[in-house]
Amino acid sequence: MSEWQELEHKYFMPTVERTPVTLVRGQGVRVWDEDGRGYLDFVGGWAVNSLGHCHPVVAEAVMEQVKTLIHTSNQFYTIPQIRLAELLVQNSCLDKVFFGNSGTEVNEGAVKLARRYGKHYLNGAYEVITAKASFHGRTLAMVAATGQAKFQEPYVPLPVGFINVEYNSVEAIKVATTSQTCAVMLEPLQGEGGVNLPDEGYLTAVRAWCDQKGILLILDEIQTGLGRTGTLFAYEQYGIEPDIMTLAKGLASGLPIGVILAKERASVFTPGEHGSTFGGNPLACAAGYATLKFIIEEDIAGNARRVGEHLASGLGTLKDKFPFITDVRGRGLLVAMEFSRDIAQSLVTACLDKGLLLNRLKPNALRFMPPLVISDEEVDEAIGILDGALLNISGG
Numbered sequence: 001m002s003e004w005q006e007l008e009h010k011y012f013m014p015t016v017e018r019t020p021v022t023l024v025r026g027q028g029v030r031v032w033d034e035d036g037r038g039y040l041d042f043v044g045g046w047a048v049n050s051l052g053h054c055h056p057v058v059a060e061a062v063m064e065q066v067k068t069l070i071h072t073s074n075q076f077y078t079i080p081q082i083r084l085a086e087l088l089v090q091n092s093c094l095d096k097v098f099f100g101n102s103g104t105e106v107n108e109g110a111v112k113l114a115r116r117y118g119k120h121y122l123n124g125a126y127e128v129i130t131a132k133a134s135f136h137g138r139t140l141a142m143v144a145a146t147g148q149a150k151f152q153e154p155y156v157p158l159p160v161g162f163i164n165v166e167y168n169s170v171e172a173i174k175v176a177t178t179s180q181t182c183a184v185m186l187e188p189l190q191g192e193g194g195v196n197l198p199d200e201g202y203l204t205a206v207r208a209w210c211d212q213k214g215i216l217l218i219l220d221e222i223q224t225g226l227g228r229t230g231t232l233f234a235y236e237q238y239g240i241e242p243d244i245m246t247l248a249k250g251l252a253s254g255l256p257i258g259v260i261l262a263k264e265r266a267s268v269f270t271p272g273e274h275g276s277t278f279g280g281n282p283l284a285c286a287a288g289y290a291t292l293k294f295i296i297e298e299d300i301a302g303n304a305r306r307v308g309e310h311l312a313s314g315l316g317t318l319k320d321k322f323p324f325i326t327d328v329r330g331r332g333l334l335v336a337m338e339f340s341r342d343i344a345q346s347l348v349t350a351c352l353d354k355g356l357l358l359n360r361l362k363p364n365a366l367r368f369m370p371p372l373v374i375s376d377e378e379v380d381e382a383i384g385i386l387d388g389a390l391l392n393i394s395g396g
């Protein structure tokens with residue numbers, strides 16, 4: 001353990017099991033540790049570094065903004081947030097925005113918005129139906145929304161108003177819907193919960209049910225949005241539009257940001273009903289604007305789709321080679337590989353040793369979420385390293 005890592009153990013609450021490497025620098029899809037060792041980064045800041053590390057377009061925008069205006073309060077108009085809001089609205093099916101600082105914060109805001117909608121239009125309905133195996137964040141209400149016992153049990157009792165039902169079952173949503181329901185909230189495809197894809201027709205059936213009942217559909221695109229799954233937003237691939245959508249992770253290349261977007265009719269906050277001190281600050285929004293503009297103009301979602309297919313096919317070849325690989329699934333550059341045994345951590349460690357950073361999704365699954373600007377060659381390099389690690393583990 002390095003000196004820095006010893007200090008971390010001394011001072012930090014142990015909320016995360018860190019990979020034993022201290023990163024000091026990043027460029028493109030590579031990062032370097034304190035001893036100068038380079039790594040291919042397939043963790044990508046947990047799906048944040050869409051343009052890779054320190055992309056010049058973002059670095060320049062941030063440097064310019066940091067010299068100009070870092071923060072005011074939302075008592076005043078500031079230009080970077082207005083430019084970013086316009087770009088988001090012009091490139092999505094939503095009409096209005098609210099800026100926060102993180103995924104969990106904007107998801108919580110989205111639920112507040114749905115409750116306001118319930119008060120206005122649904123006789124005070126306040127319940128939100130969410131899916132099992134979902135992940136919506138770490139605040140208490142978002143832990144209640146997150147349908148996973150491991151996140152909920154340490155904190156019971158949880159805030160009321162969330163019903164977790166089976167993912168991929170519109171029937172379960174129908175059964176859970178009551179006169180108190182104001183919204184259904186889903187990830188179009190579940191990230192943290194296992195890279196679980198929606199069944200054919202699921203999201204359209206949920207959309208139709210929400211329309212029939214007059215309740216809102218909130219899509220949490222915090223992990224799937226901004227090109228990650230091969231289109232700017234994942235909803236585009238399923239022929240539906242949400243009433244409310246949340247974004248965060250990949251929007252500002254690593255500066256903290258989150259957004260609630262809503263259709264005009266669902267945009268029911270009035271002054272004073274919601275707020276955020278840092279939300280929409282000029283620095284994060286300048287980074288967000290530079291990132292999103294680049295994603296759109298350079299068709300980075302298209303790159304994610306094309307290179308994502310290359311990644312899936314490379315991982316598929318490994319699946320054919322190693323019988324203990326039971327599944328490869330995903331969309332674009334959000335892909336999981338599942339095993340019949342709990343070998344994910346050993347693989348993370350073995351690949352780290354060979355210069356590849358991977359994410360252990362579950363004891364028996366890995367997740368791949370590299371920067372969206374990655375090339376086929378860089379994917380091939382990673383597959384080669386993983387192939388070697390799999391070979392060692394299989395005793396070959």
Ligand SMILES: Cc1ncc(COP(=O)(O)O)c(C=O)c1O
Nearest residue numbers: 102103104135136137191222223
């Ligand atoms: C789908 C989804 N929603 C919400 C969150 C929470 O975001 P944050 O960690 O920025 O609060 C995450 C984080 O992984 C996520 O994947």
